[in-house]
Amino acid sequence: DKGLTYLFSQATTYNISPQTAGNPDTNGNGIGVKFVPGGNNGRDTYVTGLVLPAIVATGTPNAVIASGPQAGRTYGAVVQDVVDYFAYGQNDGGYARGGWRYYANSGDADSSTAQWPPLAMLYAQSFGATIPAFVKNELKYWIDTTQNANGGSGYDGPYTYVNESKTGGLLLMMDFAGYDGTSTGPGDN
Numbered sequence: 001d002k003g004l005t006y007l008f009s010q011a012t013t014y015n016i017s018p019q020t021a022g023n024p025d026t027n028g029n030g031i032g033v034k035f036v037p038g039g040n041n042g043r044d045t046y047v048t049g050l051v052l053p054a055i056v057a058t059g060t061p062n063a064v065i066a067s068g069p070q071a072g073r074t075y076g077a078v079v080q081d082v083v084d085y086f087a088y089g090q091n092d093g094g095y096a097r098g099g100w101r102y103y104a105n106s107g108d109a110d111s112s113t114a115q116w117p118p119l120a121m122l123y124a125q126s127f128g129a130t131i132p133a134f135v136k137n138e139l140k141y142w143i144d145t146t147q148n149a150n151g152g153s154g155y156d157g158p159y160t161y162v163n164e165s166k167t168g169g170l171l172l173m174m175d176f177a178g179y180d181g182t183s184t185g186p187g188d189n
Contacts, residue, residue: 004058005075009068010035011078014104016088022134024087032104033070033078045089046104049116052082056123059131076128083129085109086117090138095156099142108154111146118176139177143170 002142015086016024018030034044035051077108089104091097099109100117118139123132147153147164148158152172 004055005067006072007035007054007188008065009080010051011068013069014038014079015090019088019090019105019186020092021090021138022087022132024084024090024132024135025129026084026132027077027080029081032088033081034085035082042102045086045100045116046102046181047081048085048184049120052079052120053080053149054125056127061127077161079124079127080129083124083131084120086121087135089134090117090135091142092138095145097141097145098119098138099145104117108156109142111153111166111169114142114146115172117167118173122172122176138176139173143173143177145169153155 011033011164013031014034015030018024034046034048036047055075056079056121058075060157061079063075064071065071065075085104086100087102087155091099091101091105091107091109092109096107096109099111099114100106101109101113102124121129126132146153146158147170148154148162150162151167152162153166155166
């Protein structure tokens with residue numbers, strides 16, 4: 001309980017708006033939530049991507065937050081706004097299209113960071129959160145950008161720093177995006 005109280009005390013709202021690929025605001029309240037006190041620590045995606053699964057692991061979407069900036073809201077409502085924040089923060093174009101970096105709409109991406117929003121959203125789905133369809137479709141561009149011909153994942157392209165952790169992250173992203181071993185996205189994965 002103390003851990004969750006601490007996490008919710010670090011929740012920060014963030015104004016969101018429609019993006020090139022679609023509207024991230026699934027509940028129409030105009031905000032996303034991230035877990036970074038003061039609004040930005042330069043690692044918003046990492047931090048929030050690890051906090052969200054911890055909240056979902058409670059299995060209590062209807063629990064009400066007792067104190068802090070999200071007091072009176074349910075865990076499920078906050079989880080949805082975190083998903084909305086991730087949808088808002090996904091990069092819209094260039095080589096980073098469909099990926100994430102340290103903070104929303106950074107304009108660049110890397111696979112050590114881009115794995116956290118899809119992992120968190122895999123959890124969020126089981127909590128009843130709605131994932132905008134465009135998020136999964138756009139993620140396929142990032143998957144194509146980073147997958148090496150040997151099956152591994154690179155850092156910010158198919159040939160840079162290919163290793164096991166980024167490849168594991170790639171497989172999670174592929175699962176989240178709906179690849180089933182036979183389906184294809186923008187490319188043939």
